[in-house]
Amino acid sequence: MKFILVLVTLFNIILASTCYCEIIDRIVAYVENQAITLRDFELFSTDIKKRIPDIKNDEIVELLINRTLLLRKAKEIFFEGKDEELINNYIDLKIKSKIIVPDSKIRDYYEEHKNIFKDKAYYSVRDEIEKYLFEKELNIKLKEHIKELRETSEIKIVFIP
Amino acid sequence: MLLSFVLSFISIFLYFNFSYAQGIKINIEGLHSMEEKEFLYLLGLDKGEYIDKDVITEGIKRVFLKDIFDDIVIEKKDNNIYIKAKEKPYIKSINFEGNKYFSQNFLKKLITFKKGEKLKNIALKNSKTKIEETLKKHGFIQCKVDVKKECINSFCNITFLIFEGSPLIIKNIKWTGDKDEYIQSFLKLNPNEPFDQNILEEFIEKAQNYYEKQNIVGTEISYTFVNNELIINLKKGKAIEIEILGANSLNKGDLFKIIKSFFKDKIDDDIIKDSVNSIISFYRINGFIDVKVYPLIEKSEDILKISYIVNEGKRRIISKVEIKYLDTNETIKDDEVTDIIINRPDSYFNPDEIETDRQRIEEYLRTKGYYYVKVYPAEIQEEDEKITILFKINRGQQIKIKFLNFKVIDDILKENSIKLLEEFKQKIFNESILLEIKRKIREIYVKEGYFDTKMDVYYEIKDNEAHIDISVNPQSKRYFGKSIILGNKKTKTKFIYDRLHPKDSMPYNPFVLEEERQILYRTGLFSRLDINHKNIDDSIDIIYKIEEAPAGAFEFGFGYGEYERFKGFAEFSYINLFGMNKQIFSRVELSQLEQRSYITYIDPWFWKDLIFKSSLTYENTEFKNIDTKDILYKLKRYGLSVGFEKKFLDYFKGEILYEATYSKIWDVIPDVIISDIDIGEIFISGIKASLIYDSRDNPFDPKKGWLAGFTSKLSNKLFGSEINFMKTSFYINKYTELIKRYSFGNFFKRRLVMALRKNREFTYI
Numbered sequence: 001m002k003f004i005l006v007l008v009t010l011f012n013i014i015l016a017s018t019c020y021c022e023i024i025d026r027i028v029a030y031v032e033n034q035a036i037t038l039r040d041f042e043l044f045s046t047d048i049k050k051r052i053p054d055i056k057n058d059e060i061v062e063l064l065i066n067r068t069l070l071l072r073k074a075k076e077i078f079f080e081g082k083d084e085e086l087i088n089n090y091i092d093l094k095i096k097s098k099i100i101v102p103d104s105k106i107r108d109y110y111e112e113h114k115n116i117f118k119d120k121a122y123y124s125v126r127d128e129i130e131k132y133l134f135e136k137e138l139n140i141k142l143k144e145h146i147k148e149l150r151e152t153s154e155i156k157i158v159f160i161p
Numbered sequence: 162m163l164l165s166f167v168l169s170f171i172s173i174f175l176y177f178n179f180s181y182a183q184g185i186k187i188n189i190e191g192l193h194s195m196e197e198k199e200f201l202y203l204l205g206l207d208k209g210e211y212i213d214k215d216v217i218t219e220g221i222k223r224v225f226l227k228d229i230f231d232d233i234v235i236e237k238k239d240n241n242i243y244i245k246a247k248e249k250p251y252i253k254s255i256n257f258e259g260n261k262y263f264s265q266n267f268l269k270k271l272i273t274f275k276k277g278e279k280l281k282n283i284a285l286k287n288s289k290t291k292i293e294e295t296l297k298k299h300g301f302i303q304c305k306v307d308v309k310k311e312c313i314n315s316f317c318n319i320t321f322l323i324f325e326g327s328p329l330i331i332k333n334i335k336w337t338g339d340k341d342e343y344i345q346s347f348l349k350l351n352p353n354e355p356f357d358q359n360i361l362e363e364f365i366e367k368a369q370n371y372y373e374k375q376n377i378v379g380t381e382i383s384y385t386f387v388n389n390e391l392i393i394n395l396k397k398g399k400a401i402e403i404e405i406l407g408a409n410s411l412n413k414g415d416l417f418k419i420i421k422s423f424f425k426d427k428i429d430d431d432i433i434k435d436s437v438n439s440i441i442s443f444y445r446i447n448g449f450i451d452v453k454v455y456p457l458i459e460k461s462e463d464i465l466k467i468s469y470i471v472n473e474g475k476r477r478i479i480s481k482v483e484i485k486y487l488d489t490n491e492t493i494k495d496d497e498v499t500d501i502i503i504n505r506p507d508s509y510f511n512p513d514e515i516e517t518d519r520q521r522i523e524e525y526l527r528t529k530g531y532y533y534v535k536v537y538p539a540e541i542q543e544e545d546e547k548i549t550i551l552f553k554i555n556r557g558q559q560i561k562i563k564f565l566n567f568k569v570i571d572d573i574l575k576e577n578s579i580k581l582l583e584e585f586k587q588k589i590f591n592e593s594i595l596l597e598i599k600r601k602i603r604e605i606y607v608k609e610g611y612f613d614t615k616m617d618v619y620y621e622i623k624d625n626e627a628h629i630d631i632s633v634n635p636q637s638k639r640y641f642g643k644s645i646i647l648g649n650k651k652t653k654t655k656f657i658y659d660r661l662h663p664k665d666s667m668p669y670n671p672f673v674l675e676e677e678r679q680i681l682y683r684t685g686l687f688s689r690l691d692i693n694h695k696n697i698d699d700s701i702d703i704i705y706k707i708e709e710a711p712a713g714a715f716e717f718g719f720g721y722g723e724y725e726r727f728k729g730f731a732e733f734s735y736i737n738l739f740g741m742n743k744q745i746f747s748r749v750e751l752s753q754l755e756q757r758s759y760i761t762y763i764d765p766w767f768w769k770d771l772i773f774k775s776s777l778t779y780e781n782t783e784f785k786n787i788d789t790k791d792i793l794y795k796l797k798r799y800g801l802s803v804g805f806e807k808k809f810l811d812y813f814k815g816e817i818l819y820e821a822t823y824s825k826i827w828d829v830i831p832d833v834i835i836s837d838i839d840i841g842e843i844f845i846s847g848i849k850a851s852l853i854y855d856s857r858d859n860p861f862d863p864k865k866g867w868l869a870g871f872t873s874k875l876s877n878k879l880f881g882s883e884i885n886f887m888k889t890s891f892y893i894n895k896y897t898e899l900i901k902r903y904s905f906g907n908f909f910k911r912r913l914v915m916a917l918r919k920n921r922e923f924t925y926i
Contacts, residue, residue: 022238023235023236024236024242025214025217025221026232026233026234026235027230030225034225035222035225035233040218158231158232
């Protein structure tokens with residue numbers, strides 16, 4: 001009994017006197033006057049790593065910067081909504097609405113990749129090709145748009161976790 | 162033994178539970194541009210307690226909005242919080258090196274930032290790009306700009322290293338297309354000079370403007386620069402000549418304006434057709450319903466002549482507009498109805514508006530509760546160019562609000578809403594009353610923090626009575642978060658916070674923000690104020706983005722008068738002393754007869770709504786006989802007043818001032834009527850109290866309202882005065898608008914002076 005008591009008291013004394021240092025939060029990067037903090041990074045990182053396990057921390061910071069850029073722009077147009085909704089609405093309005101995949105391009109893609117589609121008729125794979133070409137174009141346009149936004153914004157990476 | 166055992170465990174328990182809640186010590190490093198109190202308030206650490214990590218994260222974001230930080234790290238060690246802030250450095254100087262052709266002043270104008278601002282890399286990059294682009298446009302296509310940044314502590318010296326390179330030189334200028342020596346003389350570029358595109362663009366603009374003024378439409382000027390040869394191609398447009406024939410009734414100037422508005426850049430058949438249609442519309446609006454316009458076009462090599470041949474026809478004037486109510490079978494001249502339509506009695510008949518008039522009447526009667534109203538197409542009769550219009554109307558029964566059924570989730574604010582709805586029972590039903598009900602109900606919820614309230618309103622007309630169902634979903638209650646002040650440079654943040662309502666953690670109410678907006682604008686310090694919101698869970702941070710107006714003003718003037726001869730004044734005011742809206746006004750007036758000056762200091766926020774006022778005056782005057790120019794007497798006076806002003810109720814203002822004046826009158830010529838007591842030196846000291854009633858709609862340009870005042874001054878030896886007296890005056894002004902933009906003022910003023918001792922005379926108090 002005495003032994004337990006001594007242990008508990010010792011533990012108590014050690015715990016009370018232990019001087020531990022903990023970062024509560026800090027800046028990781030900023031876009032204009034909008035801060036991206038370590039906690040933002042941790043929350044986003046947990047989520048993104050489920051989808052892309054190999055992603056590096058500096059890539060995550062870059063993604064966070066891109067999101068902040070898009071969100072800033074989205075808030076200039078849309079007033080209400082969650083961040084994710086705002087970004088999606090912005091992309092729909094500013095990028096997706098301007099992408100048109102012409103029928104000739106879909107047909108060309110089908111002709112060039114006939115070996116992949118084998119015996120499938122054009123009309124049975126048309127929508128699939130259109131979707132693929134649309135996504136491809138969306139990626140290109142989105143990258144270009146983000147590049148434009150980056151060139152006109154004050155961006156600084158302060159710390160990579 | 163058992164007791165000490167239990168105590169040990171309790172101590173561990175307490176350690177874990179209270180170590181986060183107890184008072185903590187906060188150490189801040191690197192904070193220079195912001196007050197510590199504001200910094201901690203925005204971080205959420207102003208109460209000296211450790212709080213949730215999420216709150217601190219939001220706090221960092223809040224603080225960062227100030228746009229002065231480069232980095233913030235918040236650590237917890239033992240029971241202390243350490244905050245390391247790194248601010249963006251200030252720009253100490255902006256320099257240019259290597260520029261030979263372009264001056265420092267020219268380059269400075271291209272920079273997008275100023276000395277004394279916080280350094281931003283994007284501003285450096287933008288300025289660099291702008292210099293490069295501008296220099297290239299001036300012909301220095303090899304130019305290159307580098308930026309050198311030298312920072313010591315919190316200050317940076319910025320140097321733009323400019324390599325201008327050799328410019329593109331024009332060896333020859335060649336003109337192609339149409340020849341016009343007069344236009345060629347506009348060009349300020351010469352051979353052996355740099356190929357400056359700015360000068361070239363200025364030339365094109367000037368040439369285009371010249372041709373436009375000459376009624377020459379469709380001129381094209383383009384240029385190319387190949388092998389150091391500048392080739393300018395001029396394709397002169399056609400001169401337009403417009404003629405209007407047969408237009409006798411309407412102003413020809415108006416018709417020309419209509420036509421010319423179509424011929425700006427080019428001219429073709431469609432544009433001519435549009436111009437004809439515009440003339441026809443203009444005529445029809447003015448009662449010429451049979452008007453016909455034919456364009457006659459004559460083309461030559463340089464000239465295009467368009468003759469508009471107008472056949473006006475007869476002008477129709479409306480003599481009578483009658484309304485026949487089919488339900489009562491009465492035909493009346495209803496001014497209330499005819500006032501809302503275009504085709505009114507004694508106006509020109511416009512058939513294009515007759516259907517819209519019918520719809521206007523229908524809509525108007527609906528607002529009067531005639532839900533089923535039907536207005537039939539107008540019956541038009543013409544006799545001797547006089548038009549009579551008859552609208553037949555079936556009004557139906559007037560609908561009134563009978564039942565208002567109200568439902569709200571969890572009965573939130575139900576009583577208040579039901580009480581409000583009682584006001585609407587038996588009122589005339591229309592669409593606008595539905596909107597009014599919605600607006601007022603929403604206001605009840607919004608004022609209590611239910612900002613996202615959703616509302617469904619349905620109505621049904623049964624037995625000529627309106628039944629309205631209202632269901633409300635107040636959604637979650639929102640609270641005020643922190644207030645963030647951005648953009649103030651000269652005004653202290655503390656001053657702005659002091660003007661805002663204490664509202665942190667109170668239910669979010671946008672009406673409070675509007676009151677704050679008015680309070681801030683009333684200070685006169687701000688030219689723009691945007692209030693934005695940032696939602697954080699249930700609380701809403703309020704971001705006040707401010708643009709400051711110039712706080713100082715300087716005015717001066719001079720003139721000549723027969724009596725005073727040369728005279729002048731200078732006035733200076735500054736309304737933001739110490740960044741706290743304290744105000745100073747001073748004025749000096751000088752003439753060959755008098756010198757007057759005053760300096761006034763006002764603190765509008767002395768204590769709550771008490772205004773502190775003080776002023777010093779000086780006057781040195783020689784009074785002259787206007788005919789003989791003889792000096793009658795001389796006066797020198799020094800004055801001081803100190804006191805307070807307070808506004809109360811809506812229109813009243815009270816003022817209490819201590820006033821002291823020292824006057825000296827001398828060199829009085831014998832014929833001047835002036836009391837003996839006033840000759841020589843006199844010191845008057847007393848208290849002045851005023852009560853002012855001001856209900857004017859606009860103090861600077863009153864259209865209506867009253868301005869009345871009562872002032873009483875008591876001067877007594879108790880205050881050190883050499884004479885005792887009481888002076889009372891009152892005045893009443895009434896403003897009435899007689900006709901639009903002209904108001905009339907009735908003024909009444911009386912003054913009563915009473916000596917407190919026997920038979921004293923006063924001439925100069």
